[in-house]
Amino acid sequence: MTRNLRDRFFAARKLTVDLVKPLSDADATVQSMPDASPAKWHLAHVTWFLESFILRDHVPGYRAFDDSFAYLFNSYYEAEGARHSRAARGLITRPSLVEVHAYRAHVEAALDAHWNNLPESALALLELGIQHEQQHQELLLTDILHLFSQNPTYPAYWPEPVVRAVPDAQAPAARWVSGPSGMQLIGHGGSTFAFDCEGPRHEVFLQPFALSSRTVSNGEWMQFMNDNGYGEPRHWLSDGWAWVQREHVGAPLYWQQDRDGQWLSFGLDGLRAIDLSAPVTHINLFEADAYASWADARLPTEAEWEAAAESHDAAAGNQLDAAGPVRPNASQAASLFGNVWQWTGSAYRPYPGFRAADGAVGEYNGKFMSGQFVLRGGSCATPRGHVRASYRNFFYPHQRWQFTGLRLARDV
Amino acid sequence: MTRNLRDRFFAARKLTVDLVKPLSDADATVQSMPDASPAKWHLAHVTWFLESFILRDHVPGYRAFDDSFAYLFNSYYEAEGARHSRAARGLITRPSLVEVHAYRAHVEAALDAHWNNLPESALALLELGIQHEQQHQELLLTDILHLFSQNPTYPAYWPEPVVRAVPDAQAPAARWVSGPSGMQLIGHGGSTFAFDCEGPRHEVFLQPFALSSRTVSNGEWMQFMNDNGYGEPRHWLSDGWAWVQREHVGAPLYWQQDRDGQWLSFGLDGLRAIDLSAPVTHINLFEADAYASWADARLPTEAEWEAAAESHDAAAGNQLDAAGPVRPNASQAASLFGNVWQWTGSAYRPYPGFRAADGAVGEYNGKFMSGQFVLRGGSCATPRGHVRASYRNFFYPHQRWQFTGLRLARDV
Amino acid sequence: MTRNLRDRFFAARKLTVDLVKPLSDADATVQSMPDASPAKWHLAHVTWFLESFILRDHVPGYRAFDDSFAYLFNSYYEAEGARHSRAARGLITRPSLVEVHAYRAHVEAALDAHWNNLPESALALLELGIQHEQQHQELLLTDILHLFSQNPTYPAYWPEPVVRAVPDAQAPAARWVSGPSGMQLIGHGGSTFAFDCEGPRHEVFLQPFALSSRTVSNGEWMQFMNDNGYGEPRHWLSDGWAWVQREHVGAPLYWQQDRDGQWLSFGLDGLRAIDLSAPVTHINLFEADAYASWADARLPTEAEWEAAAESHDAAAGNQLDAAGPVRPNASQAASLFGNVWQWTGSAYRPYPGFRAADGAVGEYNGKFMSGQFVLRGGSCATPRGHVRASYRNFFYPHQRWQFTGLRLARDV
C-alpha cells in the first residue's frame, strides 16, 4: 500500500486487461451459469461503477459513454434503477469486446484528466473502485474457468507447461497450532481501507481452540472419498446430503476420472493429474463440513481464524501477482493467506454495531447477510494486497466454483 | 415439571388426541405443501418414535404394530433406513385416521405395561418422547392452519365465537428495556431436560443493547405496509427482496382484503378482522428484518434475547394449555414467552463445544445447522412447559407458516 | 338404449355410488397428480354439471345447494366463470364425502321432482349428463388406481380373490384381418346420442390395410422389453425417446419386479403376477408407437379402425357392468370393443365441417384438439353402452394411467 492511489489505480486497471488477453470475443460474452458473469460484463461493470459513482456524480458536465450501459452493466444496485436480468447477461453479444475495451479507455482517460480536481469523497470511491476491480479480477478468472470446463474439448486458458508435481507426493503431516483465546478484538479498525462489513472492531470471547498447521490436501480428500465420504449421510448437514444426492456428487468440482480411473482436475492450465500434496479446492461448505466431521474435527469460526491470523503477513502466500496460470500449490499450504479461500463455520451476519453506508454504495455488502457463510484468507486468484486478516468473503453453502478449500479446527 | 414422568407422558399423549378431535379422515390425510405434514402423519410419527427407540430397542420381544409403519412414518433419521418421500406424505390415504389412533393406543398400552421395567436410558428417551410430541403438537396446528387456508371456503377449525378486539385499538407504546451486557453465560446447563443444541452452557461477550418492551403489533405492521414497506428494496435483504418480487408478497401470510378493502386474517377460528393491538404473526425472517430496518432498529441476537430472558418465567404468557382456538393476543404482548416465536438475527449454528448425540437420536438437531435462523420464546401454539430461555427453534428465512413474529432490538 | 332416459339416468347415478363404496373420506379427497382428480371431485363435478345446465338453467326458482360449489367443482368451462385451480383439487378436505353424497341426493331429488316439466332441450342435456357421468366413472377408477399405486403398502381397492391366470399361458397367435378400403363413410350420423366431435359423418379414402385379430398381449410386450425395446432409440419418436430417458422408463405403468425378478402389475385388485396372455395396458402413445415400429407394423388410423369396427357390436367385450375388480382379460382380446383403449396414429383434430356447440357445453371437446391422439374402442373400465364405433377418446402422448393398449395395423 506504499504506492500512491493513482499508480495503484492504473496498475489495477492494467492487470484486468492483462488477465483477459487470451479471451476471444466469444469467450468474453458467454455466461455459463447464472452465478457466473461474462468476462465482458465484468470488464464493463467495474467501469460503469467508476463512471457512475465518480465521473457522473463528481465531474460536472461528464457525459456517459453510452446511455444504454447503465442498464446493461449495473450489477445489483437497486437505487441505481432498472437493470438487465442477471441470468441474461450472456445474451449481450453487442457491444463487442473491442467496444468494451474502448469504454474502459474512455473512462480511464476521463478520470486521468479530472484526477487532480476530484473531491475527497471521490478519492475514497476511487479506493473502493480499486478494491472492486480486484474482486472482479478473481471472479473473472473463476467464471472463465467454469465456462471452459463446460467445453468438452477442455481448452486451457493459459496453456504453458507447468512444473509437474512429484507423483504420489503427499503433504507433510499437519499439526495443531493453538490460537489466542479469551477476550479478543476482531474486525477492522483504523483508517486504512476496508469494506463496511469488516467493522466495527469489537470484542469477542473465544474458548480455547487450535487450527491445523495447513489446509487440507488433495491426498487427504482422496482418503475421504475412498472411505465413502460422499456416501455416508452421518457426516453431512441435511441440506448438504440433499445436494449430494440431487446432484450425484462424488468429488470436488472439476475433478474427473480418465479411462484408466486416474483422477484429473481441470484448471486454467487445462486438464492435469491431481497433485496430492496441494490444497484441495473447488469444494463447497457442505463438503468442507462433511470432511471436518469425517476427520473428527470442525471448521473454525471466523473470529477464531481472524484472531489467529492477525499476526500474520496478509501479503504472503500464493496470491495473484500477474496474468498467468494460477493453481493452489503445496509449497505454501502452511500460509494462512493465499492458495484457497478457507470456509469457516460462521454464517455471514453483521458485526455488533454494523451500519451499512448511505446511498447506492451501501448496497455493497449488508444486503447479502442471509444464507451465506464466511470464507477467509484469499486464494491463488486473489490479487496480492487485496486481502486482510479482517477480510470477509461470503458464498452460499452449495457454491464451489471459487478457489475454496478448508483448514481444520478443534477445541482444546 | 413437578408432575412425574408417567403423568406428564400420558397427559401429553392425551393433549395430542384432543387437538385433532375436529379433524376428519380427509383433513388428517392431506399435505398442503412439502414443508407441512398431514396430521395423520404427525400422530403416527411421534408414535413410531416411541415404538422404535423405546419398545423395539428396550423391550425384548416387542413386535411392531405394523411392519410398514417404519417406512411410512420415519421423518428424517437416515440411520433408521429407507423412508417414504417427505413430499409424498399426503398420498397415504391408508392407514386411516382410525387405524392410526389404534396404533397410538397399542403403543401406549405397551409402554404402560412395561413402564416399570424400562431401563434408565429408556426413561431419558421417554422424556425426549414427550418433548418430541409437544413439538409436533405445534406443527400439527400450524400445518392444519395452512391446509385450511388453501380451501376457498375458509373453514374454521375451532368455530366457537371469540371475544372480538376493540375496533382500531392500538397496542400501548413500546419502550426500550436495557438488557444485560458484558460477559454473560448462555446455553443450557444442569440436569433438566434440554435438546442437545441448547448446550453447552458457555460465556459470550455482549455489547450494550436494549430490547423492546413488547413484540411488534399488527397496527405497526399496517404502518409499514402503508409506508410502502414491501415496495422499497433498501429495507430488504437481497434474498428477501427476490422473494417479495417472485411471490408478489404485500402482507403477512393469511392476510387478505375483503371487497371493502378491510384487512382480515385467517386463523384456526376462521377469517377475522385484524386486531391492530395484537402481535403480528406469520411473517418470515426477511419480513422481520425489513421491518426492523424500516423502524431504524434491528433484530436481537439469540444471545441477547437469552441473556434478557433468563430471569423471566418461561411458563408465563399466551401458550397452549388445551385444545381450542389459539391466536396471539394483545394483553400478553409484553411477555418474553408465548404469543409468537421471535425471529433473532442469529443463524442456527452449533455452540462452542457442541457434539451431537450418538446414534439415530443424534440426527435430532445438529444436521440442520445451515441456512436457518433461530427463533426464541415460544408461541400461542407451544404447549406450556415446553419452552425455555435456552430453547432454540429454527426455520429457513422464507418460511412463515409458523406463529412467527418479532421483537425489536437496538444498540445503546 | 332400450330403457327409457329416466331409468338410464338413475341407473348411471347409482353405478357411480356403487363404484365409490370402498372409498374412505381420505381416499376420496387426495389428488395423486395434476392429471388425476379426487373421487370426491368427480362425484361433485358431475352433479354440478346437472345442477348448472339443467336445474339452474331450466327450473325456475331452483336454488343452488351450496353457492361455493360452482367455484369448487367446475372443471374447465371458461364461460361458467372462475374456478378452483385444477392442480389444487386435492386440498379441499371439506366438504366431506358425506356432504358430497348429500349434494348428489339433493340434485337427484330435484331432478326427479321436476323431470316431467323439463323442456326438450333439458332432456338432451340429461342424456349428455348420463354420458358425462359415465366418462367420469372411468376416470374415477383410473384416478383411484393411480392414487393407490402411490401407497407403498399397495392396498387393493377390491381385494376379493380373482381367478388366477395359467402360468406362462400365452395369447393365441394373432392374424391379420383385412379392413374395408376405398371410399368409406366414418363419423357419427343420425339422431342417436354422440359427442359433437364424432361428427359430421363424412367420406374418407382408405388405402388397403389390415388390423391384427387381437390387441398386443403382455407376453408380447415382455418380448419387446427383453429385446431392449426401451433402450433402442430407432424405435421411438423423438419426444418419446426423450420421455423414456427423462423418466427412466423400462416397463408399462404399474409394473414392478419383486425380489426374485418376477414381474407384477398393480391393479384395483392389488399386486398380481402378470398374465402373459392378457392385453398389455397402461402404455402411452410413445410406447405403442415404439412397439409397432419394433414389430415392423404401425398403429391404425382412426378412420381405419372405425371403418373396421362399424359392423361390430359395440356392447360386446370386456366392459364395465357393475362395481368390482376390472382388468383386461385374455378371453375377449379379439373383440374390437372393451378391455383396453386402442391408441391410433391419428392426432385428435376436427372432422371436416365440425362446429362446436354454442354456449358452455361447446367447450366439451373442440378446445382440446391440439397435441392429443385418438384412442378407440373402450376398456374394461368403460361402462357398457357408453362407447360406439365412432367414439373418439383422446389423451396426450405421454399419458398412460388410463387402461390403454394397442392393436397393430399394416398396409396390404
Add this chain to the structure above:
Amino acid sequence: MTRNLRDRFFAARKLTVDLVKPLSDADATVQSMPDASPAKWHLAHVTWFLESFILRDHVPGYRAFDDSFAYLFNSYYEAEGARHSRAARGLITRPSLVEVHAYRAHVEAALDAHWNNLPESALALLELGIQHEQQHQELLLTDILHLFSQNPTYPAYWPEPVVRAVPDAQAPAARWVSGPSGMQLIGHGGSTFAFDCEGPRHEVFLQPFALSSRTVSNGEWMQFMNDNGYGEPRHWLSDGWAWVQREHVGAPLYWQQDRDGQWLSFGLDGLRAIDLSAPVTHINLFEADAYASWADARLPTEAEWEAAAESHDAAAGNQLDAAGPVRPNASQAASLFGNVWQWTGSAYRPYPGFRAADGAVGEYNGKFMSGQFVLRGGSCATPRGHVRASYRNFFYPHQRWQFTGLRLARDV
C-alpha cells in the same frame, strides 16, 4: 433446378457464408434459447453432415478435420453416437468462428477434389446436403433474429434503410377462392428431390373448400387484438389459452409498444413501425387457430393447401435470394409461396405407406411425427428453389420464432 449439382452446391455454400458476414464471433456463439442454435453451430453442423455422410462414408482414407467435431456438431442422429447437449450449444466458445470457417473450407476443398469420383449414392447425399444447408440458412436467420431481440439495445443485423410502408395503408380486401375438391392426389411423386416425409403420393378425398386470396395482414391482426382477441378464451384451444395466460401474451412475437403506444416490430433490419398491409408473422399455431375462430373461419388442412398450390409456381413470391434484410411484404401477399409459412390445421403425421429411410439419414423426419403441426409455402427467409407444393415444414404449436403466418380457409 436447371443448374448442375456442383454449381448449386457451391452456390448454396456461398450463400451461407454471405448470410453470416455481419456476425461477430460472439454473435455466432451465443444460444438465446434451447429451440435456437448458435450460428457457429449451424455453420459447422451442415459441414459435419457432409463430412460424415459423404467424405467419411464414401471417400477412402479421408481423415476428419477435428475428431471432437462429431461430438460437438451432430444435431440429433442417435445412430451417429453421443453428442453434445442441445441446450448447451451456446457454451462452446472454441472453436472460434474463424476456425469454423476453416472447417467449412476444408470440407469444401475435399469434396471438390473428390467430386468426380463420388458414387451415385453419394451424389444423392450431396443433393440432400444442399437441401439441408438451405434449411439451416433459414434457421440461422431466425435464430439470429431471436438472439438480437434479447438485447435491450435492439441491434439491426442488416441496418440498411428500407423503403418505409405508407402509413396506415391496409391490405386489399381478401376474397375466397375455391379449391379443388373430391378425389385429389397429394404428396411427392416422381424422381426429383423431396424429403421422405413428402411421400408417398396418394389419394385423398376433400370436401368443398375455399382458401383466402391472401395471408392475414398486420392490420387485420390489430383488429383481432383490439377486439380482445387475446383475452377471450372461447377463441382458443385449451393448451393455447393456458399458454396465453402463463406467458402473458398479447401480441405477436417481436411486437412492442413505444412510449406513445405506437406498435413496433423487431426484425433483422431493426425496430420498425408495423406495416399494416404486410402479412402478420411470428405467430404460433395457437394464435393462428384463435384468429381463425375469431374470424369465423378455420385453418386449411395440409391436403387442401397442397391441392390448391400444385398449379402454382413454387419459385414465385417473396423468398430468399441473397443476403440482406428479409421481411414479409404486402405486394406479394397473394402468392401461395413465400413471405410467411402458413400454419395448417394438420398434425404432422406420416402419409399412408410412409417408410423412413434406412440408416442415420432415416432420422431426418419420421421421428418428429408427434405433437407438431404442418406449415406450408415457405417464407421470406426460405432460399428460393427450396420449397415445393408438397413441402412439409413442422413446428410445435407454441413455437413462433420462425416467419410463420396464416391463410384462412372455410367450407363451401
